[in-house]
Amino acid sequence: MSREALGESIEILPVDLLDEQRPVVESLKRLAATLRLEFGWHYLLDLSWILSRLGVVDGKRIMDAGAGTGVLQWYLAAQGAWVISVDRMSRAALPLRFRRRFHVRGLRPSDLSPAWSAYFQGFRRPVRGAGLRRWATRGYNQTLELAEWLLKPPVKGSVVIYNQDLANLAEIADDSLDAVVSVSALEHNTPQGLGVVVKELMRVLKPGGVLLATLTAGRDQDWWHEASSGWCYTDNTLRQIFDLPASVSSNYDRYDELFEKLRNCAELRDNLANFYFHDDRKGMPGGVWNPQYQPVGVCKIKSV
Numbered sequence: 001m002s003r004e005a006l007g008e009s010i011e012i013l014p015v016d017l018l019d020e021q022r023p024v025v026e027s028l029k030r031l032a033a034t035l036r037l038e039f040g041w042h043y044l045l046d047l048s049w050i051l052s053r054l055g056v057v058d059g060k061r062i063m064d065a066g067a068g069t070g071v072l073q074w075y076l077a078a079q080g081a082w083v084i085s086v087d088r089m090s091r092a093a094l095p096l097r098f099r100r101r102f103h104v105r106g107l108r109p110s111d112l113s114p115a116w117s118a119y120f121q122g123f124r125r126p127v128r129g130a131g132l133r134r135w136a137t138r139g140y141n142q143t144l145e146l147a148e149w150l151l152k153p154p155v156k157g158s159v160v161i162y163n164q165d166l167a168n169l170a171e172i173a174d175d176s177l178d179a180v181v182s183v184s185a186l187e188h189n190t191p192q193g194l195g196v197v198v199k200e201l202m203r204v205l206k207p208g209g210v211l212l213a214t215l216t217a218g219r220d221q222d223w224w225h226e227a228s229s230g231w232c233y234t235d236n237t238l239r240q241i242f243d244l245p246a247s248v249s250s251n252y253d254r255y256d257e258l259f260e261k262l263r264n265c266a267e268l269r270d271n272l273a274n275f276y277f278h279d280d281r282k283g284m285p286g287g288v289w290n291p292q293y294q295p296v297g298v299c300k301i302k303s304v
Contacts, residue, residue: 008244009248010251010252011251013046014045015261015265018044021048021051021052025047028044035097039071040184040282040283041291042295043070049212053210053212053299057076059080061081062081064181065086065186067087073159078102078157082160083158084159087185090163092111092118095118096118098159099118099149105159107171108162166186179211180205181211182211184214186215187216188230191241194231208304209301210299210302211302212299215238217232217293218293220234228283230283243300263291269289
């Protein structure tokens, strides 16, 4: 795919995406519910933007960079993609509900523990409550895990777990992937470190392959958002890091207008994930709707 056909860009994500991509948004919500996953407060914007730019994925080799256990990798696998899921956080004890359904394996033996080991480790996961209630909750959760392992039919795609820092993807060959996607993960690197990461992501892309990454936007200067542990970047900084020329389009001139619409978006405001109400080390401390930044998407094409 040529640069001209897809269109490299830097785009603050408008809330209009939720309606423009409504079938995808609802499909993501259904899948997340079946996997017992929750969305970061702006992730439906990030995901709908990435998927609208990515197009048909059946049969493609795609990296989810900074994937964690997030929904995008599973959605792409369900659409027939071969997904390599990379995160510096270990997912060796990935819960059973993800495994059989999505043909999950580790890139290396250490990347994914055997299913029986993951099952028993699940009894040690923290849950809220006290005494017998905690044990009852763990028992219920693990019963669901085992039932889904035994009963859920597999989808046609696959997910390969690779527990690795994005700056050093040593086991992935040059020019081997059709696309790299990343949902609000790259901003957790330092500005200097992000440049190294982007170069490594571009290395593994095939010529003509696309990098679609969402980060967080800063209006007039780069700044560190303490609660979400991430950098907010200006248009100029993103151009430098992703090596995008001045001719590449950007909508940063609409920063204030788009931010006002984001602050007034009832769909995002009224559907905050439960974890925001229990953990102040997130992007919306205490579950109080008060956006301090807005998401931005970067589209970069590897030269042919």
